[in-house]
Amino acid sequence: MHTLEKLDLRQIQNDFPFVYDVIVIGGGISGLSIAIESADKGLKVILIEETGICSVLEVVSEFKELGILASSDVFDKSRLELLLKQRNIHIKQSKVVSVFELSERVKKVCAIDGMIFGKTVVVATGVTFKKRDIPNATLDLAIDPMMDVVYYMGKNLAVLGNNVHAFRIAEYFSPLVRNVNLILEAEVAEVSSTIVERLYALDNLSIHKQTFFDLIGDGRIEKVILDSGDTLDVDCVFDCSQPIANTAFLEEMGSKGYLSVNDEMETSIPGVYAIGACRLGSNCMSVSAINDAHIATSSIERYLISY
16 A cells, blocks of 8 residues: 555545545455445445456356355346446446555555545455466466366366365365365365365365375376375366465555455555455355455445544
């Protein structure tokens, strides 16, 4: 977060008449949830999504149909499009490059194609997974499970990683694929015993406490080789071992880019919130992302009362 000269709200509104109550960065489950709930409170909202809100809605709708997400209007594509339109939520497809604090009450979000001013900013950008180098460079590890798993329905899946992301993906997709192989390359530190117990109870999921070594295949992945020499028959490998929060546009970041928040989802900068998978301590569940959004909306309401 950059701090510029202290300008008061009235001066900014004279130069830039439209100042949003809430700027939401990220159009995933948490971003969509807080945009809709904030608009329901009568707040002026803009939602910025780099890949385009339509692509996000397609994924959300697809996974609702697959049974991964709850059967709720919140996850219905056509319903979402109507909700956004009815509530006059502004949608902007763009990449955010920085966030500035112009005053204690006004934030400036700089996108590649313009500037947006708001009283509050919500970071809901999620995570991406860093791609590792593998000896067999002709075969590629997948790093976007939510987009790619639909191509492997009923097939054999391997998931790399000892973090909550890997555990959640293994659990979510076990009903959709033939077999799931969860490869734990290190001791599990951040996953609750409850999740581990649920995974062990799944009939089609196997846990391997070994290190990934290489892939075998002719044009497509056919086997995973572990450091012990054991091989696993697989059709796809999701590498979730190196999750990185999508917060590079913020100067002040926490561990691995994850943003630290208080119980109100507020960061160390008043009026700036982080929700969903990009916040430190998130369990990466859809229901938790929605709960984050609800908490942050209430916090924003209280924050704006002082205006």
